[in-house]
Amino acid sequence: MTLTAIIFAGILTYFTRMTMIALISRDMLGDKIKAVLEYVPSAVFPAIIFPGIFINDFGTFIEINDPKIFGALVAVIVGYLSKNIIATISAGLVSYWFLIFVVFN
Amino acid sequence: MLTKKQLFTRGMLDISPHMLSVIPFGIICGAIGVELGFDPYLVYAMSFIIFGGASQIVFLQLLSGGASSLVAVASVGIINSRHLLYGAVLSEYLEKLSFIKKLLISYVVVDQGFAESNKFFKKNRNEEFLHYHLIGTGCTMWVCWQIATLSGIVLGSFVPEELGLKFAIPLTFIAIVVQDLKKIDHVIVMITCGLSSLLFFDAPFKSYIIISPIIALFVAALLLRLKK
Numbered sequence: 665m666t667l668t669a670i671i672f673a674g675i676l677t678y679f680t681r682m683t684m685i686a687l688i689s690r691d692m693l694g695d696k697i698k699a700v701l702e703y704v705p706s707a708v709f710p711a712i713i714f715p716g717i718f719i720n721d722f723g724t725f726i727e728i729n730d731p732k733i734f735g736a737l738v739a740v741i742v743g744y745l746s747k748n749i750i751a752t753i754s755a756g757l758v759s760y761w762f763l764i765f766v767v768f769n
Numbered sequence: 770m771l772t773k774k775q776l777f778t779r780g781m782l783d784i785s786p787h788m789l790s791v792i793p794f795g796i797i798c799g800a801i802g803v804e805l806g807f808d809p810y811l812v813y814a815m816s817f818i819i820f821g822g823a824s825q826i827v828f829l830q831l832l833s834g835g836a837s838s839l840v841a842v843a844s845v846g847i848i849n850s851r852h853l854l855y856g857a858v859l860s861e862y863l864e865k866l867s868f869i870k871k872l873l874i875s876y877v878v879v880d881q882g883f884a885e886s887n888k889f890f891k892k893n894r895n896e897e898f899l900h901y902h903l904i905g906t907g908c909t910m911w912v913c914w915q916i917a918t919l920s921g922i923v924l925g926s927f928v929p930e931e932l933g934l935k936f937a938i939p940l941t942f943i944a945i946v947v948q949d950l951k952k953i954d955h956v957i958v959m960i961t962c963g964l965s966s967l968l969f970f971d972a973p974f975k976s977y978i979i980i981s982p983i984i985a986l987f988v989a990a991l992l993l994r995l996k997k
Contacts, residue, residue: 666811669838673828673845674818680849682875684856690864693857700990704854705884706955707985709942710963711851711978712823712880715970716939723970732936739940743947749786752944753937760936 731768735760771893773901780905783885786944790937791822791881791910792917796928797935798826799921805833809922816918820876820911823938824848825918827975844974851979854986855883862890862899874900877907884945954992961985 693701717736720726726733739756746752771779795816802812807829815825824845831841855878863871886903893899928934949955965981972980 665838666807666832667814669832669842670811670815670818670828672838673824673842674815674820676842676846677819677821677824677849677852678876680846680852681856681878682872684853685860685863685875685878686868686871688857688860690861693860696990696993697857698861699993700986701854701858703955703958703986703989704858704982705887706946706949706958707962707989708851708854708982709880709884709946710959710985711966711981713939713942713946714963714966715977716936716942718967719970725967732933735936736939736943739943740947740950743944744950747948749941749944750789752947753786753789753940756940756943757934757937760933764931764933 731760731763734763771896771898773898776896776898776901777905779889780882780886780902780907781909783889783902784881784906784909787881787885787941788909788913790934790941791913793928793934794822794938795914795917796921796924797926798822799918799923800926800928801826801921802829803922803925805829807833812922813919816915819845819849820879820914821845821849822880822914840974847974847976848978851880851982852878854982855880855887858887859883859890859903862894863903866900870900874903874907877904877911879907879910881941881945882906882910954989954996957992958985958989961988 713736717732718726735756738759739752742755743749743752799812799816802815802825803809812829815828819825819828827848828841828845831844832838856875859878863874866874882903886906889902890899896902946955946959949959962981962985965984966977969977969980971977
């Protein structure tokens, strides 16, 4: 029962990946659409970033003094200056840990 | 011209920093599935059949919360519909491939792999075997995801929950978009998407994950019109 659902979910997911790559040819997308598609990373990833920071495990908004906000700000600054992925993630995590384990403890 | 092997390796290298967040997240995903009381084999089967981080957790949480299979499957489809946008962007670079190769390569298109390969593609348009970069990012992601979820399933959540490592996921995506903060149009598009995602967070089937990009792309289209 669950396996059947997993298989359907898998087929559906595969179709989301395959449809545009395999069934769309370059000529079907005009220059205007291509120009808009340049923005896809900026238009998609904040939908993962914002809820990951501002909404907690229970689906409600966090407080304004939540350590995640500070951690995210540090990550943005370090990421912007260093252009380094590992530095960005580590800086965000370490500053977050510093607040929850040292400051607020 | 880079060889296929060089491009594949470059893809592996470009995505590997993201494993800092992907591996703990995979362990958590595997462990949650078992904790929710699902058959370990089924939890692992998802990593192979669905291969889509957050959607796997949502699927199991919905089922264990008493939702119907239909709702769970629909939610996975909606969460993963963002791949349609990735595919539309990538299709330009993959159009020379045969139909079969397109079908195969599609299986390994994931968020971080798309992001890193797209950056590489933009700078190296003329490479003949560009798609090997995407295979490199995708396969690295696939292997790490299988190992991470499997170890979460077998060993349980050996990553201490107090560390809050789920927070590494938004951080990994911050690392992906942060350089675009230099461009004001991108900043507007990002803020539109982010605020919309919070506004529509409670929309059914987790549809905020596709509603907010669509709104943000509309704003992008408006910005392009204003620029002219």
